Amino acid sequence: MAKKVLVVDDSATMRQLVTMTLTRAGYEVVEAEDGAKGLAKASAEAFDLILSDINMPNMTGLELLRSLRKLPQYKFTPIVLVTTESQTEKKQEGKTAGATGWIVKPFEPEQLLAVVTKVLRS
Amino acid sequence: MEIGDLEQLQAGFRHEADDLLTDLGAALLLLELDPRNSEVVNRVFRAMHTLKGSGASAGFRRLANFVHHVEEVFNRIRNKQLEATPELIDATLKACDCCVLLLKLGSTEDDTPLPLETEVLAAIRPFLPEVDKATSKAQATPVAPSVAARYKIGFRPNREIFFSGTDPASLLLELTDLGEMDIRCDTADLLAADPFDPEQCYLRWEVLLDTRQPEQAVRAVFQFVEDDCEVSIEHQEPSASARSNSKAARFRGATQQAFSALGFALEQFQSGEENLGLATAHRAAQTLISACKAHGHAGATIAARKILEAVLAQQVGTLDGGWLTKVKLLIEAARLAVDLPILDSPTGPGLVTASPPGTAVAGEISITPESATAAASIRVDSLKLDALMRLAGELLVARGALPAFADRVEHMADQESSKSMAKEMRDAGSKVSRLADDLQATVMSIRMMPVRQVFQRFPRLVRDIARNLDKNIELHVSGEETELDKTVIDAIGDPLTHIIRNAADHGIESKAERMEKGKSAIGRIDLSAYTRGSTVVIEVKDDGKGLDAEKLKRRAVEKGLLTESAVAAMDEEAAFKIILAAGFSTVDKVTDLSGRGVGMDVVRNSVEALHGAIRIQSEIGKGTRFRIELPASMLVSKGIRVAVSGHEVVLPISTIRNMVKIPKSVVRSVQGQQIAPVRDAVFPMLWLSHALSFKPMEERRSELAVAIIEAASGPYGLVVDHFLGEVEIVVKPLNGVLAQVPEYVGAAIMGDGKTVLVVNTERLFALQRAAATAQSDLPAALRS
Numbered sequence: 001m002a003k004k005v006l007v008v009d010d011s012a013t014m015r016q017l018v019t020m021t022l023t024r025a026g027y028e029v030v031e032a033e034d035g036a037k038g039l040a041k042a043s044a045e046a047f048d049l050i051l052s053d054i055n056m057p058n059m060t061g062l063e064l065l066r067s068l069r070k071l072p073q074y075k076f077t078p079i080v081l082v083t084t085e086s087q088t089e090k091k092q093e094g095k096t097a098g099a100t101g102w103i104v105k106p107f108e109p110e111q112l113l114a115v116v117t118k119v120l121r122s
Numbered sequence: 123m124e125i126g127d128l129e130q131l132q133a134g135f136r137h138e139a140d141d142l143l144t145d146l147g148a149a150l151l152l153l154e155l156d157p158r159n160s161e162v163v164n165r166v167f168r169a170m171h172t173l174k175g176s177g178a179s180a181g182f183r184r185l186a187n188f189v190h191h192v193e194e195v196f197n198r199i200r201n202k203q204l205e206a207t208p209e210l211i212d213a214t215l216k217a218c219d220c221c222v223l224l225l226k227l228g229s230t231e232d233d234t235p236l237p238l239e240t241e242v243l244a245a246i247r248p249f250l251p252e253v254d255k256a257t258s259k260a261q262a263t264p265v266a267p268s269v270a271a272r273y274k275i276g277f278r279p280n281r282e283i284f285f286s287g288t289d290p291a292s293l294l295l296e297l298t299d300l301g302e303m304d305i306r307c308d309t310a311d312l313l314a315a316d317p318f319d320p321e322q323c324y325l326r327w328e329v330l331l332d333t334r335q336p337e338q339a340v341r342a343v344f345q346f347v348e349d350d351c352e353v354s355i356e357h358q359e360p361s362a363s364a365r366s367n368s369k370a371a372r373f374r375g376a377t378q379q380a381f382s383a384l385g386f387a388l389e390q391f392q393s394g395e396e397n398l399g400l401a402t403a404h405r406a407a408q409t410l411i412s413a414c415k416a417h418g419h420a421g422a423t424i425a426a427r428k429i430l431e432a433v434l435a436q437q438v439g440t441l442d443g444g445w446l447t448k449v450k451l452l453i454e455a456a457r458l459a460v461d462l463p464i465l466d467s468p469t470g471p472g473l474v475t476a477s478p479p480g481t482a483v484a485g486e487i488s489i490t491p492e493s494a495t496a497a498a499s500i501r502v503d504s505l506k507l508d509a510l511m512r513l514a515g516e517l518l519v520a521r522g523a524l525p526a527f528a529d530r531v532e533h534m535a536d537q538e539s540s541k542s543m544a545k546e547m548r549d550a551g552s553k554v555s556r557l558a559d560d561l562q563a564t565v566m567s568i569r570m571m572p573v574r575q576v577f578q579r580f581p582r583l584v585r586d587i588a589r590n591l592d593k594n595i596e597l598h599v600s601g602e603e604t605e606l607d608k609t610v611i612d613a614i615g616d617p618l619t620h621i622i623r624n625a626a627d628h629g630i631e632s633k634a635e636r637m638e639k640g641k642s643a644i645g646r647i648d649l650s651a652y653t654r655g656s657t658v659v660i661e662v663k664d665d666g667k668g669l670d671a672e673k674l675k676r677r678a679v680e681k682g683l684l685t686e687s688a689v690a691a692m693d694e695e696a697a698f699k700i701i702l703a704a705g706f707s708t709v710d711k712v713t714d715l716s717g718r719g720v721g722m723d724v725v726r727n728s729v730e731a732l733h734g735a736i737r738i739q740s741e742i743g744k745g746t747r748f749r750i751e752l753p754a755s756m757l758v759s760k761g762i763r764v765a766v767s768g769h770e771v772v773l774p775i776s777t778i779r780n781m782v783k784i785p786k787s788v789v790r791s792v793q794g795q796q797i798a799p800v801r802d803a804v805f806p807m808l809w810l811s812h813a814l815s816f817k818p819m820e821e822r823r824s825e826l827a828v829a830i831i832e833a834a835s836g837p838y839g840l841v842v843d844h845f846l847g848e849v850e851i852v853v854k855p856l857n858g859v860l861a862q863v864p865e866y867v868g869a870a871i872m873g874d875g876k877t878v879l880v881v882n883t884e885r886l887f888a889l890q891r892a893a894a895t896a897q898s899d900l901p902a903a904l905r906s
Contacts, residue, residue: 010172012138016130119346121296
C-alpha cells in the first residue's frame with residue numbers, strides 16, 4: 001500500500017513541486033492550501049506523513065503542528081516542517097512543538113525524497 | 123527533474139507570481155498612504171517571501187536573488203528600523219516591474235543584470251542592512267570516502283522522542299545502510315521504570331559501526347534528534363587484522379542468526395500461527411538483507427530480497443500451500459549464495475550510497491513570446507469545470523437513449539404506439555438540446571473573467587501620472603467583479619489605458635487651476651463596469667475641464683479631417699467623437715504621455731473590433747464621461763434578424779439603440795442626404811438594401827421599419843423591409859477574400875442550419891458616406 005502524504009503550503013508552486021516529486025516516487029499525495037484546511041483533511045483521512053510550510057495565512061505551520069499532535073491518531077506520526085534558512089530559530093520552536101524534522105527551501109527533489117524516506121522508514 | 127515537469131512547474135509559478143505581484147503592487151500603494159500600518163507591511167513582506175521561496179524552488183534563480191535584496195529592506199521596515207518613504211515605494215514598485223521581466227527570462231544561466239535591475243538595486247542599496255551580503259553559506263564539503271573507519275556511537279534518545287514522530291529503530295536501520303555494525307541495547311532504565319509509561323522511550327544503544335562513509339554521513343542520520351538526545355560519535359582505530367577477521371565472523375554470525383530465525387518462522391507458520399510466522403519471517407528476511415548488503419555480497423542480497431518479496435506477497439495475499447515450498451527453496455538458495463566464496467567488492471558497504479548532490483536543471487529554457495504565454499493557459503473556476511463535466515456526462519447518457527428509438531420504430535405495431543413513440547422521441551430530443559445548450563453556456567462562461575484583472579493596473583497608472591505632472595488625482599473603481607469574455611478582457615486594456623491617461627493628462631486640471639475654478643484640489647476619475655442584459659458597460663468619468671465641442675470642430679476642419687458642412691451637421695456627441703479620429707490632437711506640444719494624437723483612434727478601432735460601441739458625454743468645466751458598451755460574450759451574442767430585398771441578414775444588437783416604425787412621408791432629402799425625425803431627434807437615413815447593394819423592393823408600404831444605430835461616426839437610421847425577431851448567434855468571422863468585405867462582420871448559423879451574414883452596422887453609414895463622396899467627385903457620366 002502506498003504511503004499517504006499530506007502537503008500543506010499556501011504556495012501553489014510548492015505544492016505542485018512536492019506532489020510531482022513524491023508521486024513519481026510512489027507516494028500518494030494530498031494537498032491543502034493553509035493550516036486550517038490541512039487540519040480538516042488530516043482529521044478526515046489517515047496520513048503516514050505530514051509536510052507543512054511555516055508561514056501561512058489562517059493557521060501557521062506551528063499552530064497546525066500543535067493541533068495535530070493533540071489528535072490521538074497523529075501523536076506519533078512524522079510531521080516535517082518546511083522552512084527557509086532565515087528561519088533557523090523556528091527549528092527549535094518546531095522541535096519543542098513536536099516536529100519530527102525539517103527541510104530547508106529551496107530544496108532539490110532528491111533532498112525532499114531523502115528526508116521523506118528517512119522519516120517514513122520502518 | 124524532467125524537462126516537462128520543470129516547464130509545468132514554471133508555468134504554474136508564473137500564474138502564482140502574477141497574483142503575488144498584483145497583491146504586492148496594491149499593498150505598496152496602500153502603504154504609501156499609511157506607512158506605519160504593520161499589517162500592510164506584513165502583507166508586502168509575505169508576498170516577497172513567497173516570491174523568493176517558490177521562485178527559487180521553481181528554478182527562477184535570478185528572480186529569487188533579486189527579490190532577496192528587496193525583502194531585506196522590507197525586513198528592516200518590519201522591524202521598525204526603517205520607514206516606508208515614497209522614494210522607497212517608488213523603487214519597490216519598479217522592483218515589481220523588474221520581477222515581471224525576470225519572470226519572462228525563466229531559469230536562464232546568464233547573469234548579466236537588466237538595466238532596471240541595476241537601477242532598483244542602486245536605489246535600495248542605502249537601505250540595506252550593514253551585514254556583508256556577499257557572504258556565502260559555509261558549506262561543509264563532503265569528504266571523499268576512503269578507507270573504512272570504525273565509529274563508536276552512543277545513542278540515548280530523550281524519553282519523549284516518540285512524541286516527535288521519531289522511531290529510534292528507524293535511525294538504527296538507517297545506520298545499517300552505512301556499513302556493518304554491532305548493536306548493543308541497554309535496557310537498564312526500562313527494567314527500572316516504575317511506573318512504566320509505554321509512550322516513553324527508556325532504551326539506549328551502543329553501536330560499533332565499520333563504514334567507508336565519512337563521519338558527516340553518520341552524523342546526518344541523527345540530524346533531527348541531535349539537539350535533544352544524547353548522541354556521541356567517536357572515531358576509533360581498529361587494528362587491521364582484527365578488522366578483516368571480525369568482518370567475516372560478523373557476517374557469518376549475522377547470517378546464521380537470520381537463517382535460524384527464518385527456520386523458527388516456518389515452524390510457527392506450520393503449527394498454525396500463520397500471521398506470527400510471517401511477521402517473524404519478515405523481520406528475519408530484513409536482517410538477512412542488511413547483513414548481506416553491509417558485507418557487500420550482491421548475490422546473497424538479491425537472494426535474501428527474494429525471500430522478503432515472497433513473505434510480503436504472502437502477507438497481503440491469500441495463503442496457499444505452495445508458498446511454503448517456494449519459500450523453503452528460496453531460503454536454500456540464499457544459504458548457498460552466502461556460503462559461496464565471498465569476493466570483496468571494491469564498493470564494499472557502499473552498496474547504498476548517500477544521494478548525490480542535487481543535479482542542476484538540464485537544458486536551457488528559452489523565453490517564450492508574450493502572446494504565446496497569454497494564450498497558452500487560463501485560470502478556470504473549478505466549480506465551472508465540475509459543472510462542465512457533469513453536463514457532458516448527462517449529455518452522453520441522454521444521447522445514448524436515442525439509438526434505441528430506431529430499434530423500437532422497426533417493431534412498431536400500431537397507430538397508438540407510434541404516437542407515444544413520437545412524443546418520447548421529441549422529449550428525448552429536447553432533453554438533448556437543453557443539455558447541449560447548458561453545455562455550451564458553461565463552456566462560454568469558462569471564458570468569462572472578472573474585469574478586475576484589467577482594472578487592477580490603473581491605480582498605479584494614475585498614481586504615476588499624477589506624480590509626474592504634480593497633480594492630485596484619485597481613482598475610484600467599482601464593478602470589478604463584472605465578467606467579460608477573455609478575448610475582450612485581453613483587448614480592452616489598451617483602449618482603457620488611453621482613455622484613463624487622457625483623462626488624467628488632459629482632463630484633470632492642475633491644482634492651481636482647479637482651486638481657481640472653485641473645484642476641490644483633488645481630481646477624481648471614476649472607473650466602473652456593470653452589466654445591462656447581454657451588454658457590459660465600462661465607464662470612465664472625470665471631473666476635469668470637459669470637452670469643447672466648438673474647439674474640436676474647428677480643429678477637425680483645420681486639420682482637414684472633416685469639411686465645414688460635415689461639422690455643421692454634427693450634434694454635440696458626434697463632435698466629441700472627433701477626438702477618436704486618427705491624427706487628431708488638440709495639444710500643441712507632444713507630451714510624453716498622450717499628446718501625440720495616436721492614442722485615441724486605437725480606442726475606436728479596438729472597440730469596433732470587439733463589436734462594441736463608444737459614447738462620449740461632456741460638459742465644459744465640469745468633466746467628461748466615456749462609455750464603452752461591449753457584448754458580454756464575444757462568441758455568443760444577440761442579434762435582430764431582418765428581411766431586406768428578399769434576403770435575411772442579422773444586425774448585432776449591441777449597436778441598436780431602438781427599433782421604430784415611421785411613416786414614409788416624414789422622410790426628407792437635405793443636400794442629397796435622406797433624413798427623418800424620430801421622436802424628438804433627426805437622423806440621417808440609410809437604406810440597408812442600398813448599403814448591401816441589393817435590389818430595392820417595391821415600396822408599397824406606407825410605413826418604414828427603421829433601426830436606430832449607435833455608431834462611432836454618429837447615430838443613423840437603418841431602413842429594413844421587416845424585423846423578423848431576436849436571435850442568439852455565434853458570430854464567425856469571414857475568411858479569405860470575404861473578410862475584406864467591410865459591410866459584414868461575419869456570418870452565423872441559424873437554428874435551422876441556414877447561414878446568414880451579420881451586418882457591420884457600426885461602420886455601414888460611414889462607408890456609405892465615403893462611397894457617396896467618392897461618387898460625387900466623379901464626373902456625372904461615371905456616377906452609378
